[in-house]
Amino acid sequence: MSPDPFALTCPRPLVPDTVQMAHGGGGRLMKELIEGVFLPALGADPQGLHDSAVVEAGGGRLAFTTDGFVVHPRRFPGGDLGELAVYGTVNDLAMAGARPLALAAAFILEEGLPLDELAGLVASMKAAADRCGVRIVTGDTKVVDRGKGDGAFITTTGLGLVPAGVEVHPRRVRPGDAVLVTGDLGRHGIAVMSVREGLAFETPIASDCGPVHHLAAALLEAGLDVHCLRDPTRGGLASVLNEIAAAAGVAIEAREDDLPVDEAVATACEILGLDPLYVACEGRMVAFLPEAQAARALDLLRAHPEGAGAAVVGRVLDGPAGRVTLRTSLGTARLLDLLSGEQLPRIC
Amino acid sequence: MSPDPFALTCPRPLVPDTVQMAHGGGGRLMKELIEGVFLPALGADPQGLHDSAVVEAGGGRLAFTTDGFVVHPRRFPGGDLGELAVYGTVNDLAMAGARPLALAAAFILEEGLPLDELAGLVASMKAAADRCGVRIVTGDTKVVDRGKGDGAFITTTGLGLVPAGVEVHPRRVRPGDAVLVTGDLGRHGIAVMSVREGLAFETPIASDCGPVHHLAAALLEAGLDVHCLRDPTRGGLASVLNEIAAAAGVAIEAREDDLPVDEAVATACEILGLDPLYVACEGRMVAFLPEAQAARALDLLRAHPEGAGAAVVGRVLDGPAGRVTLRTSLGTARLLDLLSGEQLPRIC
Structure with missing residues (x-):
């Protein structure tokens, strides 16, 4: 494998000695808090996180x-x-x-x-x-x-x-898996932020806050070989992909053109200087399953109103382990790293 | 049944329209919050409380x-x-x-x-x-x-x-049951209060904070017919007795002379104007079981360090339903009612 061109681009932040808002943000500081304070003290296994x-x-x-x-x-x-x-x-x-x-x-x-x-x-x-x-x-x-x-x-x-037979876990994600999302991204964070900051948009952006358990059940009950499910809350889709890539020891590539982001959300993100891939959803699911089952999965998800916007947004690659990239509209690739904290504290 | 001489002695407090410290105190206001706000909204059954x-x-x-x-x-x-x-x-x-x-x-x-x-x-x-x-x-x-x-x-x-066969529930409490406690009362509340108020006692009073699951297991595994178990936390023993008397539709009489209260705790309570029967424990258990099994239960409890101070402190009577009284050292009876709130907020 050739050396990772993205290595060394993210210096570690200095570790603070008090709790920061970013410790609750779903990003790197939160990961450090969990892995540095909670798991060792509790004698728990970080590989078992779910x-x-x-x-x-x-x-x-x-x-x-x-x-x-x-x-x-x-x-x-x-x-x-x-x-x-x-x-x-x-x-x-x-x-x-x-x-x-x-x-x-x-x-x-x-x-x-x-x-x-x-x-x-x-x-x-x-x-x-x-x-x-x-x-x-x-x-x-x-x-x-x-x-x-x-x-x-x-x-x-x-x-x-x-249910018996169901095995849904990050460690089951493997190269060749497709990455699906069940709808457009970033609504919840922007909905909360717009109220908090007193932003008025022409069309108010409503949170996607809602259940996804029936979408998960639809895939499982149809007998699809669902490897992993995750809801992209704090830290958004980018953080989920980072966690899964690290846990499964794989790389993940997302495709910018396929990522569903509502125009109003995209505009709000631009105004606020946010990247919608890091903004929380509260009614979306990310699913990892074999590429050959992706079309069937999309059909099943789109049969529900909450899954109407489902899309295949990326795929799982062999390596480098833990690396998440975004293939942009221009055909270039950029690194989607964990943020240090979260851009939007207290959105859940 | 003759009219209850204690009736009408406790006028209802005016219901406030905001959350008060007393809503978290284990007393009457908390009961009203649970029965007036939580249970109706959640469609839950107050008789099922446990x-x-x-x-x-x-x-x-x-x-x-x-x-x-x-x-x-x-x-x-x-x-x-x-x-x-x-x-x-x-x-x-x-x-x-x-x-x-x-x-x-x-x-x-x-x-x-x-x-x-x-x-x-x-x-x-x-x-x-x-x-x-x-x-x-x-x-x-x-x-x-x-x-x-x-x-x-x-x-x-x-x-x-x-475990199969275990049925421990307030509704099983019946006249003729003995009321046991596993140790002296009021330590936790006084320990917390003494730090908070900067009170220095000659001998510092340590909280009883600790586990009681093994004491419960000792009674159950010996095959005793344990009707109900309760830990006297917020609101202390008096609140537990009130809850159980109301839930089981029985009266309960406690005997002042039999209630274990450490001398230092009793003194601190006097200074602070508190009644130790309403002060929280965090490592005690109240057990209700047939009077005939009380001696055996005491032996089992006292075999553990945490149960060394176990005592039979009262008994369950036919009625009036929900009434809890204390037989004092002088042979008189006084009502042990639910307090409106708790004397000591944030003790747990």
Whole structure:
């Protein structure tokens, strides 16, 4: 293999000694926090990282996943904190190939939060859970002093059942796999950012916030050999491709011309100086499966309204391991590296 | 039945329209929040309330429980936020009669938290999990802006397996049951409070923060007919007795002379104007089982260091449903009602 022309282009940032916003951004600093602090202390295996843990219990395999939701503002075009907290966790279960069994919700509320608003968030959670056919079966509430929280944080944990025979995991990704996305990219981050920054676009950009578990089920139930599923939340598609390329020891090439990005989102990104490939989605799925099954997978995904914009956007290559490139419209290649942090903090 | 002499002594507080510290205190306001906001919106059944939900999966029964931990300060005599977050959740699983299978941990960190301190908390979690024989298998990290959090909040969720034949639930509590506690009461709340208020006692009072799952297992594995288990955290023993009396439709009488309260804790409570029966424990268990099995249960509990101070402290009566009384040293009775809030916010 020839030397990697992209090597040495990304000097490591100095490691800070306090928590930075970027530690929560899905980029390099977050990876360093997880690999440098959490995994060694917990005695966990970084190769086993996945959106859900899979636990053997009573002869079956359970998917188990937890996520804190701190989105600011709590209401944004296309969704709110409550539904985000449900869809985000249901989607993480689905990314392990699991059917959702039950959810738990833990609230950390700031003194002074209007009870009406809380009731609205809880009603959103119920509606979202109903849509996913899952129940919130247990919960907890803590209250912190005014100025020691930010209205409401919700941590949802999901329990799911992985059907027999389903093996969806980054380590199964291999050269020759096609990379699919189920719809256009970057909506959620831009929707949240536009409210936060007071940006008014001619057409308001709505978040894609929604469930993808039925899209995952459509591929699995059709018997396709789905190697890996991932939802491109914090850090967007580019971060997912980097994680998978590193975990599977492969290279991935995405094709700029095939990446679905809505024109309004692209314009907003230009104005804000953002790259839509790094902007979070909250209702999209990335799927890796053999190239020969890609056309069938597209048909299955497009049969659902949430998958109408599905596209094949790239392919998995032999190496160099961990490298992600973008083949641009001009035919050149550019490196899609992990960002240090995230351009948009607190979008989920 | 004669009219209840205690009726009408507790006027309802006016319902506020924003979240109050007392909404997180384990008392009446919290009950109102849960029954008035969460349960109706989620379509859940208040009679089903328990420390853990039990979910049927693949022929087995899984216990599923979640808890946010926001204790302030994060380090206190006898423990810290990290171990509290592990023991609290393991104990909640045990209160459903379950063996812990796996934990999930979600961190909400405030920008600026020293990474050293975070590493210390995570190391505490690992040590606590090892002591309980359980692993933290999945997690999440979010970062919020400086001033929008309070250092670190940790939400831990537990997954456990309920052994066949075990049926531990408030609805099984019945007249004739003995009420046992596994050790002295109120340590945790006073330990936290003494640091927070800068109180110096001659002998520092250490929190009882620790696991009780092995105490629960000792009773269950000996084949005792354990009707209900509960850990007296927020709101202390008095709140547990009130919840159980209401859920089971029974009355409960506790005997002041039999309640184990350490002298230093009793003195601190006097100084602070607190009633130790409402002060949180984080390493104690309350057990309800037939009076005839109480002596054997005491022997089993006292065989463990954490159960050395076990005592029978009361009994379950026919009615009036939901009433909890304390038989004082003077032979009189006083009502142990739910407090509106909690005397000590953010003790867990």
